[in-house]
Amino acid sequence: MYTDYSLRVLIYLGTKEDGKLTTIQEISDAYHISKNHLMKVTFELGKAGFIETVRGRGGGIRLADRPENINVGMVVRRMEEDFHLVECFSSETNTCPISPICGLRGVLGRALHAYLAVLDEYNLQDLLFNKDALRDLLRT
Template identity: 75%
Template sequence: MRLTMYTDFSLRILMYLGAKEQSELSTIQDISDAYHISKNHLMKVSHELGQAGYIEAVRGRGGGIRLAKRPELINIGEVVRRMEDDFHLVECFNPAGNSCPITPVCGLKGVLGRALAAYLQVLSEYTLADLLLNKHDLQAIFHKEVEHNPHGIRYE
Protein backbone atom coordinates (compact mmCIF):
# COMPACT_ATOMS: atom_id res chain seq x y z
CA MET A 1 0.00 0.00 0.00
CA ARG A 2 1.38 3.35 -0.99
CA LEU A 3 -0.18 6.67 -0.09
CA THR A 4 -0.57 9.25 -2.82
CA MET A 5 1.50 12.43 -2.74
CA TYR A 6 -1.76 14.24 -2.02
CA THR A 7 -2.27 12.32 1.21
CA ASP A 8 1.42 12.62 2.10
CA PHE A 9 1.23 16.40 1.68
CA SER A 10 -1.99 16.47 3.73
CA LEU A 11 -0.29 14.77 6.64
CA ARG A 12 2.77 17.02 6.30
CA ILE A 13 0.60 20.16 6.42
CA LEU A 14 -1.19 18.89 9.51
CA MET A 15 2.10 18.05 11.21
CA TYR A 16 3.55 21.45 10.36
CA LEU A 17 0.50 23.25 11.73
CA GLY A 18 0.32 20.94 14.73
CA ALA A 19 3.91 21.76 15.65
CA LYS A 20 2.87 25.41 16.00
CA GLU A 21 0.84 26.93 18.80
CA GLN A 22 -2.89 26.35 18.20
CA SER A 23 -3.66 30.00 17.45
CA GLU A 24 -0.51 30.72 15.43
CA LEU A 25 -1.05 31.27 11.71
CA SER A 26 1.20 29.86 9.00
CA THR A 27 1.21 30.53 5.30
CA ILE A 28 1.35 28.04 2.48
CA GLN A 29 4.67 29.67 1.61
CA ASP A 30 6.00 28.85 5.11
CA ILE A 31 5.05 25.20 4.66
CA SER A 32 6.37 25.10 1.11
CA ASP A 33 9.71 26.49 2.27
CA ALA A 34 9.95 24.06 5.18
CA TYR A 35 9.33 20.98 3.04
CA HIS A 36 10.80 22.23 -0.27
CA ILE A 37 7.63 21.31 -2.12
CA SER A 38 5.44 23.18 -4.57
CA LYS A 39 3.24 25.93 -3.18
CA ASN A 40 0.65 25.13 -5.86
CA HIS A 41 0.35 21.52 -4.69
CA LEU A 42 0.00 22.64 -1.09
CA MET A 43 -2.71 25.14 -1.96
CA LYS A 44 -4.90 22.41 -3.46
CA VAL A 45 -4.32 20.11 -0.51
CA SER A 46 -4.91 22.82 2.09
CA HIS A 47 -8.18 23.75 0.40
CA GLU A 48 -9.49 20.21 0.82
CA LEU A 49 -8.18 20.03 4.39
CA GLY A 50 -10.21 23.17 5.04
CA GLN A 51 -13.34 21.69 3.45
CA ALA A 52 -12.89 18.61 5.64
CA GLY A 53 -12.72 20.79 8.76
CA TYR A 54 -9.12 19.97 9.70
CA ILE A 55 -7.73 23.45 9.08
CA GLU A 56 -9.14 26.94 8.92
CA ALA A 57 -8.05 29.87 6.80
CA VAL A 58 -7.86 33.43 8.01
CA ARG A 59 -8.09 35.83 5.10
CA GLY A 60 -6.63 39.27 4.69
CA ARG A 61 -3.40 40.96 5.63
CA GLY A 62 -1.52 38.84 8.12
CA GLY A 63 -3.78 35.88 7.36
CA GLY A 64 -2.84 32.26 7.02
CA ILE A 65 -3.94 28.80 8.05
CA ARG A 66 -4.03 26.90 11.33
CA LEU A 67 -5.54 23.76 12.73
CA ALA A 68 -9.31 23.95 13.15
CA LYS A 69 -9.25 21.17 15.77
CA ARG A 70 -6.92 20.19 18.57
CA PRO A 71 -4.34 17.61 17.38
CA GLU A 72 -5.81 14.91 19.61
CA LEU A 73 -9.11 15.23 17.71
CA ILE A 74 -7.57 14.65 14.27
CA ASN A 75 -7.52 10.93 13.59
CA ILE A 76 -4.84 9.82 11.11
CA GLY A 77 -6.92 6.95 9.71
CA GLU A 78 -9.80 9.34 9.08
CA VAL A 79 -7.49 11.80 7.29
CA VAL A 80 -6.06 9.05 5.08
CA ARG A 81 -9.52 7.71 4.20
CA ARG A 82 -10.68 11.24 3.32
CA MET A 83 -7.65 12.23 1.24
CA GLU A 84 -6.97 9.02 -0.70
CA ASP A 85 -8.87 8.82 -3.96
CA ASP A 86 -9.25 5.04 -3.92
CA PHE A 87 -8.17 1.91 -2.16
CA HIS A 88 -8.33 -0.41 -5.16
CA LEU A 89 -5.23 -2.42 -4.37
CA VAL A 90 -5.96 -4.74 -7.27
CA GLU A 91 -8.36 -4.70 -10.19
CA CYS A 92 -11.07 -6.74 -8.50
CA PHE A 93 -11.48 -4.13 -5.73
CA ASN A 94 -13.16 -1.92 -8.33
CA PRO A 95 -16.33 -3.68 -9.53
CA ALA A 96 -16.84 -1.12 -12.30
CA GLY A 97 -13.48 -1.89 -13.92
CA ASN A 98 -12.93 -5.51 -12.98
CA SER A 99 -12.33 -7.89 -15.85
CA CYS A 100 -10.30 -10.49 -13.97
CA PRO A 101 -11.72 -13.92 -14.88
CA ILE A 102 -10.83 -15.60 -11.59
CA THR A 103 -12.62 -13.09 -9.34
CA PRO A 104 -15.46 -15.47 -8.37
CA VAL A 105 -13.05 -18.07 -6.99
CA CYS A 106 -9.96 -16.01 -6.11
CA GLY A 107 -8.61 -16.11 -2.57
CA LEU A 108 -6.27 -13.15 -3.06
CA LYS A 109 -9.01 -10.51 -2.86
CA GLY A 110 -9.98 -11.61 0.65
CA VAL A 111 -6.38 -11.64 1.86
CA LEU A 112 -5.68 -8.18 0.44
CA GLY A 113 -8.99 -6.90 1.80
CA ARG A 114 -8.03 -8.04 5.30
CA ALA A 115 -4.57 -6.49 4.92
CA LEU A 116 -6.08 -3.17 3.82
CA ALA A 117 -8.52 -3.23 6.74
CA ALA A 118 -5.64 -3.92 9.16
CA TYR A 119 -3.59 -1.09 7.63
CA LEU A 120 -6.44 1.38 8.04
CA GLN A 121 -7.18 0.09 11.54
CA VAL A 122 -3.60 0.78 12.66
CA LEU A 123 -3.74 4.31 11.20
CA SER A 124 -7.01 4.85 13.07
CA GLU A 125 -5.29 4.10 16.36
CA TYR A 126 -3.30 7.34 16.08
CA THR A 127 -4.10 11.01 16.20
CA LEU A 128 -2.11 14.00 15.04
CA ALA A 129 -1.09 14.51 18.67
CA ASP A 130 0.66 11.12 18.59
CA LEU A 131 2.73 12.30 15.62
CA LEU A 132 3.73 15.45 17.48
CA LEU A 133 5.32 13.93 20.58
CA ASN A 134 8.61 15.39 19.30
CA LYS A 135 7.04 18.79 18.63
CA HIS A 136 10.13 20.78 19.61
CA ASP A 137 12.37 18.71 17.34
CA LEU A 138 9.97 19.28 14.45
CA GLN A 139 9.91 23.02 15.10
CA ALA A 140 13.71 23.12 15.08
CA ILE A 141 13.88 21.25 11.77
CA PHE A 142 11.23 23.44 10.15
CA HIS A 143 13.09 26.56 11.28
CA LYS A 144 16.44 25.17 10.11
CA GLU A 145 15.04 24.22 6.69
CA VAL A 146 13.77 27.74 6.09
CA GLU A 147 17.14 29.20 7.16
CA HIS A 148 19.02 26.83 4.83
CA ASN A 149 16.72 27.54 1.91
CA PRO A 150 16.39 31.35 1.95
CA HIS A 151 15.75 31.55 -1.79
CA GLY A 152 12.79 29.19 -1.70
CA ILE A 153 14.29 26.52 -3.95
CA ARG A 154 11.72 23.76 -4.53
CA TYR A 155 12.43 20.08 -4.91
CA GLU A 156 9.60 18.28 -6.67
Protein backbone atom coordinates in the same frame (compact mmCIF):
# COMPACT_ATOMS: atom_id res chain seq x y z
CA MET B 1 -2.88 10.49 -3.12
CA TYR B 2 -2.35 13.60 -1.00
CA THR B 3 -1.67 11.54 2.11
CA ASP B 4 2.05 12.23 2.49
CA TYR B 5 1.75 15.98 2.08
CA SER B 6 -1.44 16.10 4.13
CA LEU B 7 0.22 14.54 7.13
CA ARG B 8 3.20 16.81 6.75
CA VAL B 9 0.98 19.88 6.69
CA LEU B 10 -0.83 18.73 9.81
CA ILE B 11 2.46 18.04 11.58
CA TYR B 12 3.69 21.49 10.62
CA LEU B 13 0.53 23.13 11.92
CA GLY B 14 0.77 21.03 15.07
CA THR B 15 4.11 22.58 15.92
CA LYS B 16 2.61 26.05 15.86
CA GLU B 17 1.06 27.75 18.86
CA ASP B 18 -2.66 27.10 19.21
CA GLY B 19 -4.77 29.19 16.90
CA LYS B 20 -1.82 30.82 15.12
CA LEU B 21 -2.25 31.06 11.36
CA THR B 22 0.39 29.73 8.97
CA THR B 23 0.66 30.56 5.28
CA ILE B 24 0.96 27.88 2.64
CA GLN B 25 4.08 29.67 1.43
CA GLU B 26 5.71 29.08 4.80
CA ILE B 27 4.98 25.33 4.69
CA SER B 28 6.11 25.17 1.09
CA ASP B 29 9.41 26.74 2.10
CA ALA B 30 9.87 24.46 5.10
CA TYR B 31 9.42 21.21 3.15
CA HIS B 32 10.64 22.48 -0.23
CA ILE B 33 7.56 21.29 -2.01
CA SER B 34 5.46 23.08 -4.61
CA LYS B 35 3.28 25.80 -3.17
CA ASN B 36 0.70 25.29 -5.91
CA HIS B 37 0.43 21.64 -5.11
CA LEU B 38 0.19 22.35 -1.41
CA MET B 39 -2.70 24.69 -2.10
CA LYS B 40 -4.66 21.75 -3.44
CA VAL B 41 -3.72 19.65 -0.46
CA THR B 42 -4.78 22.33 1.99
CA PHE B 43 -7.96 22.90 0.05
CA GLU B 44 -8.83 19.21 0.50
CA LEU B 45 -7.77 19.27 4.15
CA GLY B 46 -10.11 22.20 4.63
CA LYS B 47 -13.00 20.49 2.87
CA ALA B 48 -12.47 17.43 5.04
CA GLY B 49 -12.59 19.61 8.14
CA PHE B 50 -9.08 18.95 9.45
CA ILE B 51 -7.96 22.55 9.06
CA GLU B 52 -9.52 25.99 8.95
CA THR B 53 -8.59 28.33 6.15
CA VAL B 54 -8.72 32.10 6.34
CA ARG B 55 -8.64 33.99 3.08
CA GLY B 56 -7.35 37.45 2.46
CA ARG B 57 -4.44 39.47 3.75
CA GLY B 58 -3.18 38.20 7.07
CA GLY B 59 -4.94 34.91 6.38
CA GLY B 60 -3.59 31.40 6.42
CA ILE B 61 -4.46 27.98 7.75
CA ARG B 62 -4.63 26.38 11.18
CA LEU B 63 -5.73 23.12 12.73
CA ALA B 64 -9.51 22.92 13.06
CA ASP B 65 -9.23 20.95 16.29
CA ARG B 66 -6.71 20.01 18.97
CA PRO B 67 -4.03 17.54 17.81
CA GLU B 68 -5.43 14.89 20.18
CA ASN B 69 -8.67 14.97 18.21
CA ILE B 70 -7.19 14.57 14.74
CA ASN B 71 -6.98 10.86 14.03
CA VAL B 72 -4.33 9.56 11.64
CA GLY B 73 -6.57 6.81 10.28
CA MET B 74 -9.27 9.34 9.46
CA VAL B 75 -6.81 11.59 7.67
CA VAL B 76 -5.47 8.73 5.56
CA ARG B 77 -8.96 7.49 4.74
CA ARG B 78 -10.10 10.94 3.65
CA MET B 79 -7.01 11.92 1.67
CA GLU B 80 -6.23 8.58 -0.01
CA GLU B 81 -9.37 8.02 -2.04
CA ASP B 82 -8.56 4.65 -3.57
CA PHE B 83 -6.69 1.86 -1.79
CA HIS B 84 -6.64 0.09 -5.07
CA LEU B 85 -4.19 -2.75 -4.56
CA VAL B 86 -5.48 -4.97 -7.33
CA GLU B 87 -7.55 -4.07 -10.34
CA CYS B 88 -10.79 -5.60 -9.04
CA PHE B 89 -10.99 -3.03 -6.22
CA SER B 90 -12.36 -0.44 -8.63
CA SER B 91 -15.30 -2.06 -10.35
CA GLU B 92 -15.52 0.55 -13.14
CA THR B 93 -12.17 -0.31 -14.66
CA ASN B 94 -11.97 -3.94 -13.60
CA THR B 95 -11.41 -6.46 -16.38
CA CYS B 96 -10.40 -9.50 -14.37
CA PRO B 97 -12.68 -12.35 -15.38
CA ILE B 98 -12.54 -14.22 -12.08
CA SER B 99 -13.40 -11.27 -9.84
CA PRO B 100 -16.98 -12.44 -9.16
CA ILE B 101 -15.74 -15.50 -7.28
CA CYS B 102 -12.15 -14.62 -6.48
CA GLY B 103 -11.13 -14.69 -2.83
CA LEU B 104 -8.41 -12.11 -3.30
CA ARG B 105 -10.53 -9.04 -2.75
CA GLY B 106 -11.74 -10.38 0.56
CA VAL B 107 -8.26 -11.19 1.78
CA LEU B 108 -6.80 -7.88 0.69
CA GLY B 109 -9.80 -6.07 2.10
CA ARG B 110 -9.21 -7.65 5.50
CA ALA B 111 -5.55 -6.70 5.33
CA LEU B 112 -6.43 -3.10 4.48
CA HIS B 113 -8.83 -3.05 7.40
CA ALA B 114 -6.03 -4.14 9.74
CA TYR B 115 -3.79 -1.47 8.27
CA LEU B 116 -6.26 1.31 8.92
CA ALA B 117 -7.09 -0.09 12.35
CA VAL B 118 -3.48 0.51 13.39
CA LEU B 119 -3.58 4.06 12.07
CA ASP B 120 -6.81 4.59 14.00
CA GLU B 121 -4.81 4.06 17.20
CA TYR B 122 -2.84 7.24 16.60
CA ASN B 123 -3.69 10.91 16.58
CA LEU B 124 -1.72 13.95 15.55
CA GLN B 125 -0.58 14.54 19.12
CA ASP B 126 1.23 11.19 19.04
CA LEU B 127 3.29 12.46 16.10
CA LEU B 128 4.26 15.63 17.96
CA PHE B 129 5.94 14.13 21.04
CA ASN B 130 9.16 15.98 20.20
CA LYS B 131 7.57 19.20 19.09
CA ASP B 132 10.58 21.39 19.86
CA ALA B 133 12.94 19.34 17.73
CA LEU B 134 10.40 19.35 14.88
CA ARG B 135 10.17 23.12 15.12
CA ASP B 136 13.94 23.39 14.88
CA LEU B 137 14.11 21.22 11.77
CA LEU B 138 11.27 23.14 10.15
CA ARG B 139 12.57 26.66 10.78
CA THR B 140 16.13 26.58 9.51
